[in-house]
Amino acid sequence: MNVSVIIPALNEEQTVATVVRACLADNPVEVLVIDADSTDATAIRAREAGARVVNWREVMPGVTPRPGKGESLWRGVAAARGDVVCFIDADLTSATPGMVNALSAPFAEPRVQLVKATYPRTLSGKPTGGGRVTELSAKPLIREFFPHLMFIDQPLGGEYALRRSAARQLPFVDGYGVDIALLIDCAETFGVDSLAQVGLPARVHRNRPLHQLAPMAHTVARTILWRAGVLRTKPGAHREPLDRVG
Known part of the structure; x- marks a missing residue:
């Protein structure tokens, strides 16, 4: 089973090289950094660390990029070669070898289509207390509308893997x-039994101030309510499945 690592990146020059090296230690078929027009040295640092760096405009060049992490992931899946795509955030400061191997191991079971990481989340140097949007916005709504997904500890975590055939x-x-949205849609399309999770060490990344978390929480809440059928208006744009695009 071949694994492609996809790292969406926008102005993450301080951490991206460490993340790339940690992923390469697990010998995936490729580590792709999808650079969303960074204005710093993100692309240079990632390439020097051994990644294949692709500007998002180079993937499906006939389709104009739109702002957002989802756009980078979608284009990363289109560019990837592996049977499994493993998403890793570029701002991790706790990236260590073993992440990719751990996330890809459950795919030995044919029914598994998506694997989420579970881990403690740090906050301002403390071992717990992170994941504020997860705990205060996402989980209450999941409990209300998607209780069958409550066993997933980190529904918003950026470290997870999908079979590329499912992602498409x-x-x-x-x-x-x-x-x-991918978690909810995967459970809906392939069944709850298609989901798995694996333990990773504590997640350390850049903790954002509340004024930056608030719009994130709003977007997450609207996405869950949309998928639950409560919100009739789509929470922003979305890309159609790649298998429909071609």
């Missing part, structure tokens, strides 16, 4: 709602 069958929300 699912739509991708453009913005921060992409991770939870």
